[in-house]
Structure formats: C-alpha cells, structure tokens
Amino acid sequence: MEKLAKVILKFRWLITVTVILITVFLAYQIKSIEINSDVVSALPDDDQDVALFKKIGEDFGGNKIGMIILEAENIYDNEVLLDVQKLTDTLSLLDGIASVTSITNIIDIKNDEFGFEVGSLVDVYQLPYSNDQLTQLEERVMSKDMFNGVIVSEDGTATLILVTLTNDADIQEAGRLLIDKAESLHLKEKLYYAGMPMMVTAISELIASDLIKLLPLAFLVIAIVLFFSFRSLRGVLLPLLSAAVAIIWTLGIMALTGYAMSMVTNNIPILLLAVGSAYSIHVINKINQVKETDSRRAIITALTYIFVPVTLAAVTTIIGFISFVFGAYLTMIRDFGIFTAAGTFFSAFMALFFVPAVIDTFSFKGRKVRENRSEGRDSLLPKYLLIPLKNLLFKHPKYTLITWGVLLVVSAASILLIQRSVDVKEYFKRSNPAWQAEEIMMQKFGGSKPIFVSFKGDLQSPEVLNAMLGTEKMLKENPHIFTTQSIADLIVEMSDALGEGRKIPDDRDKIEQMWFLLDGNPALKQMVSDDLEEGLIITKFASSDLSEKKEFVKEMKQFIEKNSNGDYNITYTGMPFIEMKMDKSLIQSQIRSLLIAILAMIFVVGAILRSIPTGVYATAPIIAAIVVLFGVMGLTGIPLNIVTVLVASIALGIGIDYSIHVISQFNYSYRNGKSLHDALDDTITISGKSIFINVVSVSAGFLVLIFSEMVPLQYFGILMALSMVGSGLAALTLLPVILILVHRKRLS
Amino acid sequence: MKQFTILFLSVLFFVICGTGTYAQDAQTLLSKMDEVMYSPKDKQGTVQIILTNRQGKEKEREAIFKQKTNKSLYRYTQPESQAGIATLSLPDGVMWLYMPAFGKPKKISLLAKSQAFTGTDFSYEDMATTPYAERYTPKLLEANTEAYLLELTPKSDKSKYSKVVVTLNNKNYYPIKMEYYDRGNRKFKEATYVYEKIGKYWNAKQVVMADLSKQHMTKILLTNVKFDQGIPDSVFTVENLVPKKEKK
Numbered sequence A: 001m002e003k004l005a006k007v008i009l010k011f012r013w014l015i016t017v018t019v020i021l022i023t024v025f026l027a028y029q030i031k032s033i034e035i036n037s038d039v040v041s042a043l044p045d046d047d048q049d050v051a052l053f054k055k056i057g058e059d060f061g062g063n064k065i066g067m068i069i070l071e072a073e074n075i076y077d078n079e080v081l082l083d084v085q086k087l088t089d090t091l092s093l094l095d096g097i098a099s100v101t102s103i104t105n106i107i108d109i110k111n112d113e114f115g116f117e118v119g120s121l122v123d124v125y126q127l128p129y130s131n132d133q134l135t136q137l138e139e140r141v142m143s144k145d146m147f148n149g150v151i152v153s154e155d156g157t158a159t160l161i162l163v164t165l166t167n168d169a170d171i172q173e174a175g176r177l178l179i180d181k182a183e184s185l186h187l188k189e190k191l192y193y194a195g196m197p198m199m200v201t202a203i204s205e206l207i208a209s210d211l212i213k214l215l216p217l218a219f220l221v222i223a224i225v226l227f228f229s230f231r232s233l234r235g236v237l238l239p240l241l242s243a244a245v246a247i248i249w250t251l252g253i254m255a256l257t258g259y260a261m262s263m264v265t266n267n268i269p270i271l272l273l274a275v276g277s278a279y280s281i282h283v284i285n286k287i288n289q290v291k292e293t294d295s296r297r298a299i300i301t302a303l304t305y306i307f308v309p310v311t312l313a314a315v316t317t318i319i320g321f322i323s324f325v326f327g328a329y330l331t332m333i334r335d336f337g338i339f340t341a342a343g344t345f346f347s348a349f350m351a352l353f354f355v356p357a358v359i360d361t362f363s364f365k366g367r368k369v370r371e372n373r374s375e376g377r378d379s380l381l382p383k384y385l386l387i388p389l390k391n392l393l394f395k396h397p398k399y400t401l402i403t404w405g406v407l408l409v410v411s412a413a414s415i416l417l418i419q420r421s422v423d424v425k426e427y428f429k430r431s432n433p434a435w436q437a438e439e440i441m442m443q444k445f446g447g448s449k450p451i452f453v454s455f456k457g458d459l460q461s462p463e464v465l466n467a468m469l470g471t472e473k474m475l476k477e478n479p480h481i482f483t484t485q486s487i488a489d490l491i492v493e494m495s496d497a498l499g500e501g502r503k504i505p506d507d508r509d510k511i512e513q514m515w516f517l518l519d520g521n522p523a524l525k526q527m528v529s530d531d532l533e534e535g536l537i538i539t540k541f542a543s544s545d546l547s548e549k550k551e552f553v554k555e556m557k558q559f560i561e562k563n564s565n566g567d568y569n570i571t572y573t574g575m576p577f578i579e580m581k582m583d584k585s586l587i588q589s590q591i592r593s594l595l596i597a598i599l600a601m602i603f604v605v606g607a608i609l610r611s612i613p614t615g616v617y618a619t620a621p622i623i624a625a626i627v628v629l630f631g632v633m634g635l636t637g638i639p640l641n642i643v644t645v646l647v648a649s650i651a652l653g654i655g656i657d658y659s660i661h662v663i664s665q666f667n668y669s670y671r672n673g674k675s676l677h678d679a680l681d682d683t684i685t686i687s688g689k690s691i692f693i694n695v696v697s698v699s700a701g702f703l704v705l706i707f708s709e710m711v712p713l714q715y716f717g718i719l720m721a722l723s724m725v726g727s728g729l730a731a732l733t734l735l736p737v738i739l740i741l742v743h744r745k746r747l748s
Numbered sequence B: 001m002k003q004f005t006i007l008f009l010s011v012l013f014f015v016i017c018g019t020g021t022y023a024q025d026a027q028t029l030l031s032k033m034d035e036v037m038y039s040p041k042d043k044q045g046t047v048q049i050i051l052t053n054r055q056g057k058e059k060e061r062e063a064i065f066k067q068k069t070n071k072s073l074y075r076y077t078q079p080e081s082q083a084g085i086a087t088l089s090l091p092d093g094v095m096w097l098y099m100p101a102f103g104k105p106k107k108i109s110l111l112a113k114s115q116a117f118t119g120t121d122f123s124y125e126d127m128a129t130t131p132y133a134e135r136y137t138p139k140l141l142e143a144n145t146e147a148y149l150l151e152l153t154p155k156s157d158k159s160k161y162s163k164v165v166v167t168l169n170n171k172n173y174y175p176i177k178m179e180y181y182d183r184g185n186r187k188f189k190e191a192t193y194v195y196e197k198i199g200k201y202w203n204a205k206q207v208v209m210a211d212l213s214k215q216h217m218t219k220i221l222l223t224n225v226k227f228d229q230g231i232p233d234s235v236f237t238v239e240n241l242v243p244k245k246e247k248k
Helices: A002-010 A012-030 A048-060 A078-092 A131-143 A171-184 A196-230 A233-256 A265-289 A295-322 A331-362 A380-395 A397-417 A433-445 A462-477 A487-497 A508-518 A522-526 A546-563 A575-608 A612-636 A644-671 A676-707 A711-732 A734-747 B002-038
Strands: A065-071 A097-101 A107-112 A115-120 A158-165 A190-194 A450-457 A534-540 A568-574 B042-052 B058-068 B071-078 B086-090 B094-098 B105-108 B136-143 B147-154 B161-169 B175-182 B187-198 B201-211 B216-227
Touching: A002 A012, A002 A295, A002 A331, A012 A233, A012 A331, A048 A450, A048 A534, A048 A568, A048 A575, A065 A078, A065 A171, A065 A196, A065 A433, A078 A097, A078 A158, A078 A171, A107 A487, A158 A171, A158 A433, A171 A190, A171 A196, A190 A196, A190 A433, A196 A233, A196 A265, A196 A433, A196 A676, A233 A265, A233 A331, A265 A295, A265 A331, A265 A644, A265 A676, A265 A711, A295 A331, A295 A575, A295 A644, A331 A644, A380 A397, A380 A676, A380 A734, A397 A612, A397 A734, A450 A462, A450 A575, A462 A487, A462 A508, A462 A534, A462 A546, A462 A568, A487 A508, A546 A568, A546 A575, A568 A575, A575 A612, A575 A644, A612 A644, A612 A711, A612 A734, A644 A676, A644 A711, A644 A734, A676 A711, A676 A734, A711 A734, B002 B136, B002 B147, B002 B161, B002 B201, B187 B216
Parallel strands: A115 B105
Antiparallel strands: A065 A158, A065 A190, A097 A158, A107 A115, A450 A534, A450 A568, B042 B058, B042 B216, B058 B071, B071 B086, B086 B094, B094 B105, B136 B147, B147 B161, B161 B175, B175 B187, B187 B201, B201 B216
8 A cells, every 4th residue: 555655646646736737628528518307308218108209209209399378368369469460470480389279279170150170279360359259269278178277277267278399309498498488478477387398397497507507515514614614715615625626537438428417416516525524524624733844755645545445435435335236217317326436446445546636736845733722623523522421332332222222123113105296397495487387287287197098909990999099088086187188089079060970970981071171281290290100188187196106097997908909909098107106216216225335334334354354343333324215205205206216225335434543443442452341432432533524524515505496406515415314323332332243242 | 733733643643553453453354363263164184192291201192083063072092091082172161071981971061161171181161162263352463474473361250361472373263372371471382383285274283282381281183173064963963972873
C-alpha cells in the first residue's frame, strides 16, 4: 500500500492534469444529455404485455394521445364551443401532431332531413348558436355512448380535446409545444393537460427544475456540514470538488453513451454528492489525524492506512447499486444501477488518487502539520455523546440488545403494512396541475389509462364484429369501465342510420359496402388496421386499486377462454396491466436486489476481513436498520414505488461502511494488545467521530430531496436519511454489543 | 415640385395599370384553365383509383364514370366487395349513394366539404364541378417561358385551404401542378397532372394527389375516355342509380 501511495504522489501532476482534462471533456458532453421520463420506453421489450402495448401504440397511435381538458360552467355554450374550435384548429397545425379530435370535429353518423351522413357532430363552419341548437347538441351528446363521458363529461362541465402525435414525434417536444400553444390562446376556460405526452413533459420539466434547484442546495448543505467538521477550506473544498468531478464524469459518460436522465436516474447527482464526498472526508480526516511533520509523509501514512477501508466501502456501495442491474423490471432502474456504480467508482478514485495528488501538489513540502486548533470543539462529540454511549453499552449490553429486539419485532410486523404505488400520477404533488388533470380524467372521463382489446380476424365479418360487441358488453359490466369504443360501435351506428336497426348487419355485403363511406376517416385509424384484419376495443380503467385490477384481469381471462374461436384471436393489454406487472416486479426487485446485496456483502466483507462470521456481524446492524426502515414505511404509509424500492439496497451499500469502520478499528486495537474495553473505547471514539460526520453529511445531502417537486424523491430523501441514521446508530450500538458479547463468551 | 408630381403620377399610373393588367391576366388565365377542364359537353370513361399509404401498401378501386356540366355518376366495379356501389353528384352539393346490399339509394349530406372523399386524398371540395374562377380569386405570381404560376385564394371562408398555387402550362392552359396550403399557410397537399389530347380536348389521364403530412397518396388514372357522346340528362337521376336489372 505504501508503494502505491508513493506512486500516487510521484505522478501527482499527471493525475491532476489528466483528471482536469477528462473532466473538461466530459463536462462539455453533459450539455447534450437528454431527459426522458417516458415510462413506456423504460418497459422491457421482452414482456408480452409490454410488447403488445408498444406495438398497438405504434400501429394505432394509442400511446401518443395527449388530452387537454377544457373546463367551463357549461360546455354547451357557443362561446365555449368557439374556444374549443380555436384550440382544435390551432393545435392541429403544430408540427408532430397527427390529428386533433374534439366536440367540434368528432365523427358522427346521422340520418336527418338533409340525408345520411358520415360527417361530424357539429357543422364545423356553423357551430350551434341558438339555445335550440345547443340543447339539440347536448341531447345528441348525452344520447350517444361514443360522446357521453368520452368527449364531454356527463355533467357537461368539461370537454376533451384529444391530440394524437405522429409516430416520429418527440413526445416531450410535442407535449411542451401543445401546452405552450394552448396557453398562448389565453382562453377564459380553465385548461388541464393529461395523458402520457403531457405527463412525460411535466415530469421532465420537474426533473430539470429539480436538478437546477436541488443540486446547488445539496452542495451548500454538505459544505456547511463539512465546514463544521473540518473547519478548513481544504476540508470543505476537496470533498465537494471530488464529488463534483465524479458527478461530471458519470453524467458525461451517460450523455456520451446516449443514456437519458429518467425519473430514477435524475437522483444520481445528489446521491453521488452524498456518497462521493464521504470517501474524500475519510481520506482528509485521516491525513489530518496523522501526526507527521512532513506533509508528504503524512499523506503516504494516511493513504497506506485508508486505501483498503475506502476501497472496501466503495466496493460494498457498488455492490448495493449493481444489485439493481439484476432483476430490475424497468430499464431506468437498471441504468440507475449501472451509472451509480460507475459514479461510486469514480468517487473512490477521486478520493484515493485525485485528492492526495491535489493536496500534495498545492501544499509545501516540509510544512509543519498545524496543531489541531479544533481540538477543544472536537472533544464535545466524544464527551457528550460517544463516551456516554460507550459506557452505556458496557454497562447494559443486554438492554441495548433488547431495545433493538423490540424495535425489530415491531418493525418486522409493520412490514406487512407497506403499500405499493406504481401510478405515475403519484409522482406529482396534489397541488401540481398534472395531478389535478389526472384526477379530473379519473372522475369525469373514466381515467386516462387506456386498455386495448385487440381482435385479429376478418373485421368485415358479422361474427367478429358481434364478438367485439359482446366483449364490450362484458367490459361495461365492470364498475370501473365507463365507456368502450370500437369499429363495431360505428358499424352499429351506421346500420341504425341506414335504417337497418341498432345492430351489426347479418349480411356481410352490407358491412363491406359500409366501408365505402368509412374508408379514410381519420377517426378509424385508432380503431382498426388499414387491411381490416385487426381491430381494437379502446377503453379505460378508472381505478388504481390493485385488487380491482387483478379481479378484472381474472374476468377478462375467463371471458376470452370461453369466447375464443377459430374466427378471431383476442389479446389485451393496457397501462393498468403493465402497472400490475410493475407492482409485482417491485416486490421481486426489492427482494432480489436486497438478497443479492446482502449475500455479496457478507462474502466480500468476510473475504476482506478474512472471516465469514465477521462478514455476518458487519452485515447485522445494517440489516437491522433496513428492517426498521421497512417498518417505518409500513407505519407511515410511505409506499414502495420505483424510487423508494432503491433505498434498501443503497442503504445497505452505504451503511455497511459504518460496520466495516467499527470492525476494522476494533480488530486493529484489539490485535495491538489492547483490552476489550480499551479496544471498544478506541473504536467508538475514533470510528464514532467519522461515522457521526458521515451520517450527518450524507443524511443532510439526502434530506435536500425534501425540496424536490416529485413526491417519490421526497420520500427517497427522507428514507435514505433515516436509513443512514439507523445504520450509523446500529453500527455504534448494536454492533459493539455483538462484539462485546462474542468476545466475552470467547474470553470466558 | 412639378417634376416630382409628374414622376409620382406616372409611377401611380404604372402601378395601377400594372396591377390591373396582372389582375386581368390572372383572371383570364384561370378562366382559360376552367375552359380546358370544363369545356367538354360530357365525358365518360373508366377511372382507376390507387391509394398508397405510408407503408407503401396499395388499395385499388375502379369505376365507370359519366360527367356532364355539373353532374356526375360513378359506378364502382372494383374491389369486388364494393362493386355496384354508385354515387350521383348533382348541383348545389346534392349527392346520392346507392349501395346494392341495402337496395335503396340514400341521400348523402355533405356538411363538411373539407373532409376526404371516401379514403382518397381528395376532399369533396377538390372534387367540386364548379369552375375554379367561381370559387377562387387568382393572382399571377410568375410567368416564365414554360408556365404561369397562379395563386388562388378561396372566396368561401369554409375552405380548408388558405391558398392553392397552380402551375399552368403556358401554351395549352392545363394545370401541371396544384399545391394546397392549409390555414396555417403550410403546404400539405400537392397534385400533379399529366394531360393528353383526345380529339379537340385536353384530358387529365393521370392525377396524383399526395398528402404530405399523412404521407398518403391517391393516383387517378382515366382510360377509355370519350368526349361529347351526348349523354342524356336522364342518366343523372336518382332512379338511374339502381341498375335496371335489379329494379323489379
């Protein structure tokens, strides 16, 4: 180790300059980093539901529908209709927009004194004006399933403007453009924006604003903590600098390799700041502690001691992150694992190579080590916290153990209360317009999450169309399904208008000839393929309750089994089903990543400390902290979601470092001939201080996330801070007690 | 001052005369185009309609058509499933549809003229039999050695177009190209014409209409075209929509 330390100092200029050059290059790359918060694109392609969902999205444009809700006292008012039309016309001219459907241009099939018409609900050039006309329109809308609750809410206070993007449109750009354009019209009605493109746009903007707002705040908070810990410019600047470099490298590589910032990977900078600064803190702390007159000598001695513990700390943290790569359902979680692991590696590299190189480069050889002026202040921590703690542990090891036992039992029981949430809506605070928009969609239009039931077969055959109608009837029996739409409904409407009654004509010829009028109507694109061999039932599920979704899937499966025949093939997919999978994957992902992490920790820590039992002791406190973490989640109702699912394994990776510090220090003192009491005394006062600083600085960094605009990130921050405090406390109480008990047993 | 007044007046004179000449020219040119397009007393033949979608997939339709001033009759022969369907367009936007499976002709209401004509890239507006000069105000944009460029502004505020730019053959006055601009003044459709001379008339034997935003294309091929066959008015009646043999 000493050799390596000397090499580092020998090449200090090379290291410093190389790091600066790489940093400048990668910082330049960051400007091209993209933000992608499209959940659909993060879903695994090899999943059957997802593959079908994506395919239907591409073939029928279903995933690219934005919804603008226009709210007014009464929609059936000429001025309101004029505004809807203005919005419809303006938006349809934007780039990336395939079609815009609203009450002012929606397809309608009529038969009146002017004749039979496959046209639009209202005369585009002469919107209803008189009271009679408006009442007529209201009656028409209310009487038709294809309008009521689909385009206008039943209470007549909200209407939808459905915007389908072109296949090649950038969801985010188009979403922003739509919102800007709609707002620029300054309509007197209230507008809300819902649906995937709008949601993705809203989340992306939150990600960007979060980064801009929170990262400087996190730097400031950690700087303050560092200042109080080291009381030197070097102690503040170097950890922040090395963390900043690690963040730049990670983001730069993400940009360079074409990975976008997602709603999970966007917490990488803050995470790396919290984790990365810790390694430099250890290195600087050690250099400060070494009593050498020659500063270069001090660095070498410190590095020789600290290299292994920091490397070990980094390795365990990396294991925590890598555990997400296996068994993550969402690709954004896998990406998160890869890049946080890389970032942690960079942080450790900066702490072990860059920081010593910089210190050596910019300090004078032979300079005397300053007397530790903060000795008096520093002694406050041991005096009021660490020494009383040590005494307590020695006097009452069993009480400590019992306290932890009770805490663990309560927490373990509360784990069963943990809720899960995969609803994208829950990303937003309730005050956010995006949350409100989704809420209105849920209450007035049966939700915004589409379900597609695909029928493959001859879409001109009466049997297939009747089967579609039958399926729609079954769907509508579910209390959470309000409306369904399909080509079969349109055929029924046409049949009615042609005087054949409200049914699918028995005669295939009639259906075929109806296509003469339907052909080319833009409304059909979302329902039926060009070759008429695949048709969709489009519906929405208005509940985010998991058991209701499960029940629905069961009914659907039974129905399909009962009603399938050779004429057609029924498949179904939709956001609610994908959310079910995501939900299931949350638990699997949680268990799998945690198991991988725990086993790897025991093995790695055991191998490095050359004793598997030591590996187990080291892991015990952090496992206890994680059990408490889950308990808190269960008791407070903080749900497991795609961000909070990350906490346990990350906490494991970071928190285990505290145990490693404690065990290393204990072993060092104990093997150097100190008694159990003195060895523990050393351990708690020396390791206790750095653990305390580390817990405070890392937790403070994570707590900055409370100011995030995204609810899961707020939870993530709170839970990470909680688990840092928990694992620090466990390492300083539970672990020493275990060590006391194990050694007493051995001694006796 | 006097010199200035003279200069001013002469400039004014040229400007007025200039625009006057141009306006007249544009109007004359458009009328000449209408003459080429609408001069035959009647016209009949076979029309083949080929629709090509974004993926390059083609759909084909075929009909026998008869046209006379502002009336037209189309009787479809292909695809088989739509064979026998017939449409009759009469003046004042009246249209009748006959679908054999349903037996009786149905009057079709055409509130939205801007919508596409049964799956093609032509709107009912494009298919109108009213001369262009009656529907548009022309402006001459350019006159070069081969063609005139006319900008047509719709007279009706119900048009889907903000303008149509027509490239006109400068010898025979048939359109070579028509470019359609939406209300946001973006070009979104383009029609190209191939004309041939049959007897004394120019006939558009091929028209290709491309919808640029939908990347969809409609090709119309006219064959067996005959002019001035003396088609009687009785052909263009609702009764005649139902083929004789089916009437009992």
